[in-house]
Amino acid sequence: MKRRFSDEQIIGMIKEYEAGVKAQELCRKYGISDATFYKYKARFGGMNVSDAKKLRALEDENNRLKRMLADTMLDNAALKDLGDKKLLTPDVKRRAVSDVMDRHGLSERRACELAGLHRSVFQYEMQDQGDDALRKRLRELANERRRFGYRRLGILLAREGFEVNHKKLFRLYREEGLAVRRRRSRKRALGTCRPILVPERANQRWSLEFVSDAFADGQRFRVLCIVDDCTREALATVVDRSLSGSRMTRELDELIRRRGQPDMIVSDNGTEMTSHAVLRWCQDTGVGWHYIAPGKPMQNAFVESFNGRLRDECLNEHIFGNLAEARKIIETWRIDYNTERPHTSLGGLAPAVCASLNRATRPASLELRKGSAQQALTATQSTERNKNGFYT
DSSP states (O other): OOOSSOHHHHHHHHHHHHTTOOHHHHHHHHTOOHHHHHHHHHHHTTOOHHHHHHHHHHHHHHHHHHHHHHHHHHHHHHHHHHOSSOOOSHHHHHHHHHHHHHHHOOOHHHHHHHHTOOHHHHHOOOOOOOOHHHHHHHHHHHHHSTTOOHHHHHHHHHHTTOOOOHHHHHHHHHHTTOOOOOOOOOOOOOOOOOOOOOOSSTTSOEEEEEEEEEOTTSOEEEEEEEEETTTOOEEEEEEESOOOHHHHHHHHHHHHHHHOOOSEEEEOOOTTTTSHHHHHHHHHHOOEEEEOOTTOGGGGHHHHHHHHHHHHHTGGGOOOOSHHHHHHHHHHHHHHHHHTSOBGGGTTBOHHHHHHHHHHTOOHHHHHHHHHHHHHHHHHHHHHHHHHTOOO
16 A cells, blocks of 8 residues: 655654654644654654665565565466376366466466466357267267277268368367277287288289187187288178188189189188198199298288278177177178278278279270289299298
């Protein structure tokens, strides 16, 4: 509160009192009470004007330091409430600023400084973009396909006519809490890898691999997965309790009758793949069979990638009661994989769509040239297998 008299005026009163003027006369002259005068006398008695100015400066400095200390203690308390984690997104910072202002009574400017947020960002009010229909359809698709991320869901939305930027789609995806929880496996040591040559036409190379799972009662069953490495089509998913080499060749014969014969088949070195039934089948049909190096599943990457999607999106999502139920569910998923599911390596197209485009846009002369090149590649690979002791 501002005082009625300055320090110089108060010292002048005291000088008059020391000169012989009575206190009552001074109080009447300046309009103050006796208590006020004697309080002035106790504080400024024996001082001159310069001493009073120094005292006032010291008091002001002391008050300033006290305010700084109080502000610092308040800031420290607010920072503790903000937590040790970094405030990364504007929404998180906005919530932190509002919480600090409510708890500690800080001003908006000070709270924004502590959180590292510009005041204009804090004051910004999001405009309604009319995304209710988009959000609703995004939730529906995410519930239908629980293992799809926002990019693959974005492809499905684009097919239905929703034009949305991928950054906005990711924001809506996070706001709706649709992030897919990753199933992480332990880290494994990897050796030197070489790029795998991608076939340029359908039926140029097929890949085989087994996947195992269990029924609700604990009994095991196996799935034989056959993939076309060019079009990424899942040609077959044979489900049974046991799959021998003879059974595998019968399934291949049935698949060849419907689709045509491949130039090459790639598989690992499992007992079914290296059985006498498979070797006789290769001799009778003339199909080249390539075995990957032992312990190198990355050399059979196309079917291994398919197996990962099969387990993540189908096997891990269902509990199978019996063999018939497993066959029905897995076959339904295979058809959806081929006809509807976007494949990122195919530019968001489904494998069946890519296969139809591949057949429609490929000239016959190019087919002949590619066939000759594939024969040369097959011969080279056969020579390399013989050198390294692989089966032929």
